[in-house]
Amino acid sequence: MTDPGQRLRSSLAADQAASSGTEFDSPIAMEALRATRVLHAADQEPFPAPGRIRVVTIANQKGGVGKTTSAVNLGVALALYGLRTLVIDLDPQGNASTALGVEHSVGTPSVYDALVGDSSLSEVVHPTTASPLLSCVPATIDLAGAEIELVSVVAREYRLRRSIEAYLHSLPVERRPHYVLIDCPPSLGLLTLNALVAGDEVLIPIQCEYYALEGLGQLLNNIDLVRQHLNPGIAVRTILLTMYDGRTKLADQVAEEVRNHFGDLVLDAVIPRNVRVSEAPGYGQSVLTYDPGSRGSTSYVDAAREFAHRGVALPPLTSHPAPGGIAAPPAGALGFPDTDAATVPVPPSPEERA
Template identity: 70%
Template sequence: MSQREMLHNVSRETPGWTPIAEEAERAARVLHPDRHRMPRPTHRRVLTVANQKGGVGKTTSTVNIAAALAMHGVRAMVIDLDPQGNASTALGVEHRLGTPSVYEALLGEIRLADAAVRSTASPDLLCVPATIDLAGAEIELVSMVARENRLKQALYDGSLAELGVDYVFVDCPPSLGLLTVNALVAASEVLIPIQCEYYALEGLGQLLSNIDLVRSHLNTALHVSTILLTMYDGRTKLADQVTNEVRGHFGPTVLRTVIPRSVKVSEAPGYSQTVLAYDPGSRGAMSYVDAAREIAERGARMDVPIDQDGR
């Protein structure tokens, strides 16, 4: 049963329920976040957002979920590990050449806390930007000692405690190179966005194999905790087939919320904004708030340390 069907079943038991009333309630959660605060996690969560296929909504999902959490009372941080710097752009953070960034933090030249800046999306949302320097980082990291652990060392030098964040999202490049490996070693959880199209499933096996390799040799705490279905088009049978296949294989790991195809979601980065800021009443914005709430509610139920430094 889809999330929308579940909501309808619950809502219809409420006197005076109408579809318009239900949509109005969803919009109110976006437009009035102070009245609909999300729970903080039992422990700090570090999630790597990974998928080597481009165009699946990875960066879009990263920034909008982080922004939704921050708007609803949860302190979040995005680490932009993609040399293209799209997450930095969407969060309204400066990432010109020479800006203190994740590149210098990986090389150990600055602390991660010194590169983190506040996003224009929310006072409770921080971003560690990526500059064009990051494009050459994989080559530079090859000759370094413990090259797969550079981001982990940067994260756990006390920066996270100093910044006081509840959630850290690491936005990876669309590849399975050394930067992505660093992100997988540094995190305890993986969030995989999957586009509701056939080709999006190709290569997923390779990603899961790489995650298993990292778990076996570099990070035993790593696991796929969240799968998010994106770019859902209810007019096509294929979207439903992909959705059913993914849910059937991964079960409760898949969020109930599905992100629909939305022009507003695509337009927002062009204005250096998240869709929550660009058009908070849109279906895309409301869906990302619903997805963030699911993630927050799962985090509030966790009763074991999930951050590698045990905080």
């Protein structure tokens, strides 16, 4: 199996081959060529639409592995290449909101109002400047107290799922997002649990360092528990290797170990360590708009392309018996209307029970 370093070198060689014999024969010129490809994404072949609306939970309880960075840059890449995308910031720090240039100061309508208050998700969705096809539900510091406030709420694990389903049903077919990306906090608390119940698949970013592997077993065990008791349809479908440093042998060893264990779940695209990726949020941008010619930018485009192509073959969601024998909602809630997709059952609200 080709190691990540070889894949990065092959990608660079492909750029060089594409520009050989032309005026693009210097590193600066090649970077300009890559930037042009990203900036003019609308003029290129769009990414294929998925077979159903993909609600993707991006989770890893270890901090600093690239969850928010991946949620933001994958979301921007999908939108730039023609797919309607919604990013839900579920981290009280609000870093995804910052990177997308969305206001998230105290008092801003946010995901907190949808989880704890009476607001619908449509009331707290904000547009972004990165792409007309990309929108964001920001997180404010109020979200830090949401876990305590939700303790006494009936069916508290399903609050986010109900909000997403109601939002999708409120939109006409042609405006429904192809992708809903949920950025989780670095913990396994009630907010992450809401995200796991709301999603039908999990994307796990794994930093190419040893510590990143230590807590992975606990995360997978928690996903299994959610599958058994709350969301039978949840599954880990994607692993993304991040912060790959080709100068170290450790990065290759970690990447090889992850690929040997997870197999085809691991994307071929690898995200390298790149200072532009770290700088971009300081300007309220993703790396794709901040420095589209950087290796970080092109790597995220490659990852998003592969991620999108994998979604084409996804089968429709199937109906599962609800925990506790509660009836399932109508088919097609998270799938496109012309499919037989059905959502994982959600307990009825207290009003419905009355």
